[in-house]
Amino acid sequence: MVKRYPRILFRKKLKDLKKDMEKMGKLTLKAQKDAIDSFDSYDEKLEKNVIEYGKRIDRMAVDLERTCLSIIAAEQPVAGDLRFIEACIKIISHLKRIKGLSVNIAEISRNLKDVKLPEKTLEYIKHMADIVLMMSSKSLYSFLDQNLKAAGELWVDDDKVDELFDRALSNIIDNIVEDREKVYYLINLLFLIRFLERIADRDVSIGRRTIFMVTCEREPLYEDLTKGE
Amino acid sequence: MVKRYPRILFRKKLKDLKKDMEKMGKLTLKAQKDAIDSFDSYDEKLEKNVIEYGKRIDRMAVDLERTCLSIIAAEQPVAGDLRFIEACIKIISHLKRIKGLSVNIAEISRNLKDVKLPEKTLEYIKHMADIVLMMSSKSLYSFLDQNLKAAGELWVDDDKVDELFDRALSNIIDNIVEDREKVYYLINLLFLIRFLERIADRDVSIGRRTIFMVTCEREPLYEDLTKGE
Numbered sequence: 357m358v359k360r361y362p363r364i365l366f367r368k369k370l371k372d373l374k375k376d377m378e379k380m381g382k383l384t385l386k387a388q389k390d391a392i393d394s395f396d397s398y399d400e401k402l403e404k405n406v407i408e409y410g411k412r413i414d415r416m417a418v419d420l421e422r423t424c425l426s427i428i429a430a431e432q433p434v435a436g437d438l439r440f441i442e443a444c445i446k447i448i449s450h451l452k453r454i455k456g457l458s459v460n461i462a463e464i465s466r467n468l469k470d471v472k473l474p475e476k477t478l479e480y481i482k483h484m485a486d487i488v489l490m491m492s493s494k495s496l497y498s499f500l501d502q503n504l505k506a507a508g509e510l511w512v513d514d515d516k517v518d519e520l521f522d523r524a525l526s527n528i529i530d531n532i533v534e535d536r537e538k539v540y541y542l543i544n545l546l547f548l549i550r551f552l553e554r555i556a557d558r559d560v561s562i563g564r565r566t567i568f569m570v571t572c573e574r575e576p577l578y579e580d581l582t583k584g585e
Numbered sequence: 586m587v588k589r590y591p592r593i594l595f596r597k598k599l600k601d602l603k604k605d606m607e608k609m610g611k612l613t614l615k616a617q618k619d620a621i622d623s624f625d626s627y628d629e630k631l632e633k634n635v636i637e638y639g640k641r642i643d644r645m646a647v648d649l650e651r652t653c654l655s656i657i658a659a660e661q662p663v664a665g666d667l668r669f670i671e672a673c674i675k676i677i678s679h680l681k682r683i684k685g686l687s688v689n690i691a692e693i694s695r696n697l698k699d700v701k702l703p704e705k706t707l708e709y710i711k712h713m714a715d716i717v718l719m720m721s722s723k724s725l726y727s728f729l730d731q732n733l734k735a736a737g738e739l740w741v742d743d744d745k746v747d748e749l750f751d752r753a754l755s756n757i758i759d760n761i762v763e764d765r766e767k768v769y770y771l772i773n774l775l776f777l778i779r780f781l782e783r784i785a786d787r788d789v790s791i792g793r794r795t796i797f798m799v800t801c802e803r804e805p806l807y808e809d810l811t812k813g814e
Contacts, residue, residue, distance in 0.1 A: 425657055425671065432658040442654065449678055529772060533765045539758050546775060 366431050370440065373423060374500065377444055380416045381496040383409050384451045384458075388492055388555065391458040391465070392485045395548070398469035406462040413455045417448050424448075436569070443569040447499060450558045450565075454492060457551045457558075464548045471541045474531050480524035481549060487517055488552045488559070495562035502570050510563035517556040524549045595660050599669065602652060603729065606673055609645045610725040612638050613680045613687075617721055617784065620687040620694070621714045624777070627698035635691040642684045646677050653677075665798070672798040676728060679787045683721060686780045686787075693777045700770045703760050709753035710778060716746055717781045717788070724791035731799050739792035746785040753778045 387409040394402035424441050427433065433441060491513045498506035525546070532542050567573060616638040623631035653670050656662065662670060720742045727735035754775070761771050796802060 421671070425667070428654055428657045429661040438654070442650070445674065525772075529768050532761060532768055536762045539761055543754075543758060543775065546772065547779070550776070550779070 366427075366433075366437075369427050369431070370437065373420070373427065373441070373444060376416070376420055376423070377447065378496075378500055380413060380420060380448070380451055381500070383413055383416070384455050385489075385493055385496065387413065387455050387458045388461075388489055391461040392489060394462050395465040395468075395485070396482070398465050403462045403466060406458055410455050410459055413452060417452050420448050421445060439569045439572070443499065443565045446565050447562055450562050454555050454558050457555050460551050461548060464544050464551075467544050468541055471538075473541065473545065474527070477524060477527050477531060477542075477545060480520055480527060481545065481552070484517060484520045484524065484549060484552045487513055487520070488555050491517070491556055491559040495559040495566075499562055499566045499569075502566065504567060504570055507563035507566040510560045514556050514560050517553055521549050521553045595656075595662075595666075598656050598660070599666065602649070602656065602670070602673060605645070605649055605652070606676065607725075607729055609642060609649060609677070609680055610729070612642055612645070613684050614718075614722055614725065616642065616684050616687045617690075617718055620690040621718060623691050624694040624697075624714070625711070627694050632691045632695060635687055639684050639688055642681060646681050649677050650674060668798045668801070672728065672794045675794050676791055679791050683784050683787050686784050689780050690777060693773050693780075696773050697770055700767075702770065702774065703756070706753060706756050706760060706771075706774060709749055709756060710774065710781070713746055713749045713753065713778060713781045716742055716749070717784050720746070720785055720788040724788040724795075728791055728795045728798075731795065733796060733799055736792035736795040739789045743785050743789050746782060750778055750782045 387406050390402045390405045390409070393399075394406070424445050427441060428438070431437075491510055494506050494513070495510055497503065498510070528542050528545050528549075532539055535542075616635050619631045619634045619638070622628075623635070653674050656670060657667070660666075720739055723735050723742070724739055726732065727739070757771050757774050757778075761768055764771075
């Protein structure tokens, strides 16, 4: 019994780490949701939320990174346990970056709050934002639940985001050509779609890391994972 | 003597790690330099270099991250040694991202290779690119040499980059208004200046991490560090 005790403590540490990752992940999703909502219909309160969540996410990131390294130092984990902790270290960075991009989106939403933007462009952007928010949620839970199928789907989702990006881009360019007055605002939209696309890239990276954590494969055959849907 | 041997081995591991960080950092600088040169005057060979260096950087990143974690597991470093290894883990990510942005710059350079772009815009962009390349070199060596003064200067450099970004942005907008035919190309330039600005942000992060590694201060009073220049 005495011998087993340290292993039980180790399992507890990993379980707590996972819980904290979920907490940080959920807060990142909330920040992203409020940023997107503030673009949909600007509200100062939403922007403040994004910034407030952002500060908490930064503090959690510092603590969690330290926790990961101290578990490695104290427990010398191997194989799957080590890959889980490595994945945590990577995913903390991705979540922090998604939070940063959400702050960027909230800023752009403030810049554009009083401007009437072209309907079609808004439609593309909202569609993009919906998919990206869904991807962030999917990537987080694919990691927490070790769900390879969900992780593999992210590549397919990302293709949709890239396609919408291209359509939104040429739509914005058309509008710039038509309406010179609005160049400044439309350029804000260019950056906005780029931020959304970058969030999607981070979600794919979380999926890739999840697949490596579970299968130990660096270059997953993600086609196989998404077959038969 | 027998007792001291493991510490000597530990010091050797840290020294090797630092050498490998320098190797990876130098390769990232080369990728960035070739990307910027390919914008200056496009050459397929330069673009191929960027991609080739990129692959090597990715492989080095995987190996180096693993090395960092295995040193932590084997040696349980504390204080400054731990902060050095933590810094390596962070800086590996930054270098990888700088490499990614360099690949983006090389792609845009290819898109624009046959286009005559406005002189003034090019001037701003080249100035930005010069400062950013210098910042990447400065951030790398501030880390390797633990040079706090150089690390602190990065905030001042970054202000210059931000200022040039704003000037380039409004210059590009003016050109879009004047020359509708060139909208597509000019938008490539918008993304390009954003990529340069993002590299500068990463350089500042490397500087911030260096200051934390040396002083244990999370929010450096960087003004003090750059005084008396």
